[in-house]
């Protein structure tokens with residue numbers, strides 16, 4: 044996938060000017076937030092569950108090598124195979140090899156952000172293999188040739204009317220009278236088309252919400268059941284997952300599941316939670332003949348032991364973006380790569396480099412709502428600040444910004460000089476504000492006055508006035 | 522009664538750079554409220570800014586230098602109080618992290634333990650339950666992010682506002698959602714900031730209140746500037762101005778039309 048993160052500002056301007064997008068984003072602002080709040084209010088132990096979810100992941104990350112090895116052993120014991128992929132390219136070629144060996148022409152796919160991260164669809168298409176997305180949201184954006192704009196609601200940037208138009212365009216067989224105005228009717232329409240694909244597919248590819256070391260299982264949660272069909276019907280099932288998806292036990296999994304759906308969609312549980320362990324056994328009624336896990340690192344192990352390690356606790360619930368004012372304003376595509384919103388602002392620089400994605404950790408008001416709702420207590424603003432520090436240390440931010448900051452800091456570090464300067468500048472600025480007491484335009488403050496007036500200083504500075512007042516008192520006493 | 526309990530606590534007012542430069546009335550209102558609560562207030566001249574512009578831009582070196590100056594200037598006081606959730610949050614929550622593993626670590630921690638935002642200091646520390654001010658008219662209140670989420674300031678200003686005679690509080694829809702100010706964010710990403718403050722302005726106008734209040738001058742200037750650009754007839758003030766009965770002068774940015 045092409046990276047447009049360096050053009051974040053232009054992307055954002057485009058997003059702000061797009062009426063369809065703005066209409067669609069209105070639903071993010073209301074829907075997700077209220078539902079999550081209700082689910083959280085209904086569960087008194089929610090905060091305690093968050094604490095234990097964090098503890099589980101922290102423990103796992105501290106012993107990641109151990110749990111990964113244990114997991115691999117269990118997968119093997121169940122008859123599956125684990126393939127280690129250090130980079131996205133490694134993962135792609137491993138997956139291609141498996142598909143080729145299976146003689147695959149069509150692969151069905153469950154919803155997976157990792158396959159977005161490694162750009163799998165474009166790659167398979169180039170290699171002559173047809174990927175078919177089976178999650179409704181993913182299906183829609185595949186029809187449109189787009190990428191997800193949200194990690195759990197990939198088509199959240201679209202309005203109902205846009206989706207209906209896409210369906211009518213792509214599904215030629217539809218009678219024009221067929222009702223497609225509701226998500227449910229779209230879903231059943233997509234299901235009809237997908238049914239044939241499930242049976243035609245030679246390989247099914249899914250992601251994983253959890254990999255369980257204790258049993259060698261992969262766990263997916265979905266609301267449509269499409270993931271199940273994707274992994275059960277084809278002859279070969281490939282799980283593509285990153286290394287931090289590992290948890291020690293099934294009990295840990297269910298503990299974290301209790302905060303996952305509530306944080307994501309406000310459901311107590313997602314509709315389907317599916318645990319798969321190895322290929323089909325003799326006594327199983329169904330299941331794949333081959334079970335592969337492609338375990339992706341792609342820069343994650345280098346986050347261990349750094350100030351970014353906590354990010355590896357992320358369970359991809361999407362709550363941080365659902366509550367982010369910047370995401371609400373510009374949507375997910377503006378971020379310019381796979382992961383949007385606050386979690387993307389922290390993770391993207393780790394994966395593609397802060398030189399390409401420096402805007403992301405900067406484009407935050409630090410309002411702290413993401414951290415407040417994150418079920419894994421990930422200190423997202425703090426880590427965005429760490430990225431800003433690295434950027435600053437490497438001199439990556441714009442020169443004008445750096446010099447401005449340094450000039451300001453020069454004064455802020457020298458109180459006498461600072462107050463001397465302020466005692467001249469502020470009364471002048473105040474007078475300049477005139478009877479209106481505000482500026483519609485001010486040189487050097489264009490960023491501010493482009494969209495809003497700037498209140499003028501009241502009069503002299505507080506400290507000037509205070510000093511005079513205290514001196515007056517002193518005089519009165521003597 | 523023992524001697525200590527009679528002693529008035531000595532409070533160092535960290536006035537904040539924005540109040541110092543743009544809105545001295547908030548400084549005087551803070552002093553008045555603190556004195557009403559029984560404190561002895563001093564204003565050290567060696568203060569400048571809490572350092573957030575540097576800290577949040579990744580410039581740790583300047584942030585640390587500024588923090589050292591603030592700590593040196595204020596550590597002698599019983600309490601350090603700031604009329605801003607964001608600056609108080611910086612002093613209280615972030616200074617200690619700046620000095621982690623540094624010889625100043627303990628010193629910073631001791632300093633930070635004494636820091637409070639004005640509203641929470643008056644209510645939570647000094648036990649203030651009512652003020653003597655009057656304000657005829659309706660107000661709405663925006664919860665600024667740092668105060669709300671870093672320092673749990675929500676009920677305190679509302680409780681004090683409830684004691685202002687004549688004042689009618691009309692709650693603001695999505696009062697806990699960011700106004701889009703975000704310090705340097707609003708000039709680095711003006712278009713996004715504008716979109717966020719536009720949403721805020723819709724809710725402010727829908728509240729039907731005559732006056733908008735909040736506890737952070739940065740947010741207030743942002744919202745006032747937007748409302749005024751839109752020609753809205755709503756006055757904007759720092760909550761301390763109303764609580765101290767110092768709300769007869771012009772509002773922020775002239776306010777109203």
Ligand code: SF4
Nearest residue numbers: 357358360361363417
């Ligand atoms: S950072 Fe937290 S809130 Fe955001 S997706 Fe990850 S777990 Fe969810």
